[in-house]
Amino acid sequence: MFSKAFRVKSNTAIKGSDRRKLRADVAAAFPALGTDQASELVPGKEELSIVKLYAHRGDAVTVYVSGGNPVLFELEKNLYPTVYTLWSYPDLLPAFTTWPLVLEKLVRGADLMLPGIVVPPAGLPQVQKGDLCAIVLVGNRAPVAIGVAAMSTSEMLTSGLKGRGFSVLHTYKDHLWRSGDKSSPPFIAPLTLDASDVSEEKGSVQAGPTLQDDMRRLTLERKEEENGEDQQMCGEKTLPEASEDPGVRGLNPDPADSKTLQEQMDELLQQCFLHALKCRVKKTDLPLLTSAFLGSHVFSCCPEGRQLDIKKSSYKKLSKFLQQMQQEQIIQVKELSKGVESIVAVDWKHPRITSLVIPEPSPTSQTIQEDSREQPYRPPDIKPLYCVPASMSLLFQESGHKKGSILEGSEVRMVIINYAKKNDLVDADNKNLVHLDPILCDCILENSEQHIVMKLPWDSLLTRCLGKLQPAYQVTFPGQEPIVKKGKICPIDITLAQRASNKKVTVVRNLEAYGLDPCTVAATLQQRCQASTTVTPAPGAKDSLQVQIQGNQVHLGRLLLEEYQLPRKHIQGLEKAPKPGKKK
Numbered sequence: 237m238f239s240k241a242f243r244v245k246s247n248t249a250i251k252g253s254d255r256r257k258l259r260a261d262v263a264a265a266f267p268a269l270g271t272d273q274a275s276e277l278v279p280g281k282e283e284l285s286i287v288k289l290y291a292h293r294g295d296a297v298t299v300y301v302s303g304g305n306p307v308l309f310e311l312e313k314n315l316y317p318t319v320y321t322l323w324s325y326p327d328l329l330p331a332f333t334t335w336p337l338v339l340e341k342l343v344r345g346a347d348l349m350l351p352g353i354v355v356p357p358a359g360l361p362q363v364q365k366g367d368l369c370a371i372v373l374v375g376n377r378a379p380v381a382i383g384v385a386a387m388s389t390s391e392m393l394t395s396g397l398k399g400r401g402f403s404v405l406h407t408y409k410d411h412l413w414r415s416g417d418k419s420s421p422p423f424i425a426p427l428t429l430d431a432s433d434v435s436e437e438k439g440s441v442q443a444g445p446t447l448q449d450d451m452r453r454l455t456l457e458r459k460e461e462e463n464g465e466d467q468q469m470c471g472e473k474t475l476p477e478a479s480e481d482p483g484v485r486g487l488n489p490d491p492a493d494s495k496t497l498q499e500q501m502d503e504l505l506q507q508c509f510l511h512a513l514k515c516r517v518k519k520t521d522l523p524l525l526t527s528a529f530l531g532s533h534v535f536s537c538c539p540e541g542r543q544l545d546i547k548k549s550s551y552k553k554l555s556k557f558l559q560q561m562q563q564e565q566i567i568q569v570k571e572l573s574k575g576v577e578s579i580v581a582v583d584w585k586h587p588r589i590t591s592l593v594i595p596e597p598s599p600t601s602q603t604i605q606e607d608s609r610e611q612p613y614r615p616p617d618i619k620p621l622y623c624v625p626a627s628m629s630l631l632f633q634e635s636g637h638k639k640g641s642i643l644e645g646s647e648v649r650m651v652i653i654n655y656a657k658k659n660d661l662v663d664a665d666n667k668n669l670v671h672l673d674p675i676l677c678d679c680i681l682e683n684s685e686q687h688i689v690m691k692l693p694w695d696s697l698l699t700r701c702l703g704k705l706q707p708a709y710q711v712t713f714p715g716q717e718p719i720v721k722k723g724k725i726c727p728i729d730i731t732l733a734q735r736a737s738n739k740k741v742t743v744v745r746n747l748e749a750y751g752l753d754p755c756t757v758a759a760t761l762q763q764r765c766q767a768s769t770t771v772t773p774a775p776g777a778k779d780s781l782q783v784q785i786q787g788n789q790v791h792l793g794r795l796l797l798e799e800y801q802l803p804r805k806h807i808q809g810l811e812k813a814p815k816p817g818k819k820k
Contacts, residue, residue, distance in 0.1 A: 237310075238404050238412040239345035239528070240292035244755035249768040250284045250300070255471055258300065265315040268328055277307060277321065285768070303545075304535070305416035309406070318741050319408050320416055322370055322379040326424050329370040329382065330361035332402070342381050350392055350401040356426075364388045369402060378421035381407040403550070417535065419543040499550040505557060508544055510592045511537040513566070513582055523578040526569065528764055530554055562586070615801050616751055617712040622648055622705035623722055631655065631679045631701075642708055642720055649698055656697075663691060670697050700722045713751050725749055730793055730809030733784075742789040745774050745782045750802060754781040761785050761792060 250258070257797070259278040263269060269277070269787050278284065279302065287299040287306075298310040305320040322328060333354040342348060353360070354374055363369055363385045370379035383402035392401065406412055408421060492516040495503075512533035517524065539542045551557040555577065558569050566588060568581035622643050624632050629639045635651045637643065643651070655668050656662055663669035668692045670676075677686055692700070709725045712718040729745040758769040767786040774782040793810040796802045804810070 237291050237293070237295065237297075238407075238410040239343065241287045241411050242291050242297070242769070243753075244759060245288040245290060245759055246770050246772070247285060247287045247762055247768070248770050250286050255280070255284060256485070258308075261315055266317070267327055273325065277325075296773040299412070299415075301415075306412055307410065311405075316382060316405060318406060318416075319379055319381070319413060319421070320419075323422055323424075326370075326377050326379060329368055329379070330363050331370040331372045331377065331379060332361065333372050333374055339373065339380055339407070339409075342371070342404050342407045345404075347400055348381075348383060349385075350395065350397040350399055351399060353392075354399060355397075357370070360389050360392065362389050362801070365391070371402065371404070371407075375426065376421065377424040377426050380421055391548075416461070417538070417543055429657065445540060497548060498550050501545060502551070504538070504542060504544055505534075505546060505549050505551070507592075508534045508537040509561065510566075510589055511594060513584070514589050514592055515594065517579075517582065519582075522582065523570070523572060523580045526554060526558060526577045526579060529579055532538065532764055554624050588651075595781075613752070613800055614714045615803075616714075618711075618725060618803075618806065619710045620645065621708040621710055621720065623708045624704060625704070625706050628679050628701075628704055630675050634658070645702065645704075648702060648705065652698055652701055668693055670694060700741050711749070725806070727806045727808045728796060730807065732788060739786070740788050742787065742792075743782055744785075745777070746782070747783065748780060750800075750806065752800065754783050758783045758785070760795065761789065764795065765789050 245323045257279060259274055262278055263271070263274045266274075278300075282302065285301045287301055289299060291297055295311060299306045300308040300310075306318045307321045309316050309318060317325070317328060332348075333356055334348060334352050335354065338348070346378070348371060361369070365385055365388050367385045369383055369385055371381040371383060372379050382406055383404040385402055386400045387395070512529070516533045516537065537542060546552065546554055546557065549557070551560065558567065558577070558579075561567050562569050564586075566583055566586050567579050567738050569577050571579045572580070573580050578610060622645065624637055624639055624641045624643065626639050632638075632641065632651055634655060637651070655676075659673060661671045661673060661676070663671060670693075671691055672681070672689065676697075677689075680697070681689055706722065707724045708720065710718050710720045710723045711725070726746045726749055728750065729743075731743050731745075733741050733743050735741050744754075744757070749755055754771050758771050761767075761771040761783065762785070765785060765787070767789065769783060769785045771781050771783055774780040793807055796807055797804060
């Protein structure tokens, strides 16, 4: 379902009543979760947002995001956990085991076929058709995908483990996973059984040699609409051979460090903090909101395969950690506005920053980053044009242009110059003056000037002529054919609006004209500002959307100027940005 990019419709913070209802729905959908675990999954006070999106096939999906990660998604009124949730609750769903090579096919949109299932010594879990199941890899119990069983366990065994086993909904490395912190699956050791239990379970699933061969054979069938292939064979391996495979052993992390989780999180937090100051934050970025520093710089410095969680550190809160860093004289933090702290100074010569060695990214992580990196935005080339109206058609008809012709400014100037020279209108005594004949008088002079103005300088003549033409413009997006439209291109409009309880919101309109997706911009602004954003239809504009973000965020027009590299003349409303407070 999420093998291809999806389109976000809205992103809003969840209400208290909806939060309670969601917690009750989670408890009803997953009885294996206790009350405490349901409360952990749907916390009472921590930030939790609702993202409504459309999958690439058009399915309307509601995703619940907590701590920056999607934790649940709802499709046709059914709740499903994401892999991020299953890593915390690996026993939430019955799990079926497959091979690492199969995962690559699942990420690209394939369903899981029964020959790709590995039958463990304990036998297959007992499920019914339509049950939600987790998919794990050999040697690690951390789920990497979730799917709906296409048949019951008894039917699977009766079929000789042939045919479609599971319709896969979501996988590790798909686009829903990419919307989170992109952490890798943890290592969870497989469950072990007593020898007597193993022998009993083996007897319940034993079959003939043909079935045993089928169980060792890996086959995947791509979805018909994706590539039309029937099945793909992935070779044969027995379970003992797979455990000796270097590729499988690579899934298991190094032995756990002797340090406690809190100590490890403290080290990771300090490493990401110093890395962000050394490589990402510039002097021109100061003062920098602490929330923006965390969301845009610190989290992005987290090493591949690890997840930073300040609540699991000894500091518990970002403000307490920054106070410690200020005591060490690495940074200086001030409250420039009431209740909002900013980093105002950084000592880049501090020994802790200068001595930090940035680890080189592994080739695997570089490959993953290159694969998941989306095409960067490049601004369109916008060129002003001029359209010939009926009142100017006589002036332009000699040059072969009719009413409605679209011309560039240089072409208009050439037409006027040729017309004046061809009709001997250039003044003999002063080459900078042009005599006005009846056609020029009718085209460019006002009624009150008809019998008064007899000559005009070249620059005044050209300026008046351009002012009488109808405006048009040409937009050329990289790699696309130019688009010509009449009228003036609407600038990106940034305005402030008042809402209930005297709350201010920032509204951004006309992003589509510049090739910007309002949903993508809303997601970026939400991360930068740490504020709720919504995307709604723009009033009075057909097929146009507007982005609304809480608070006065006009200063984020810098995002459009610097990151998207749009010309300032195409952005209006930047003057409404709040003025920085005076330094004391």
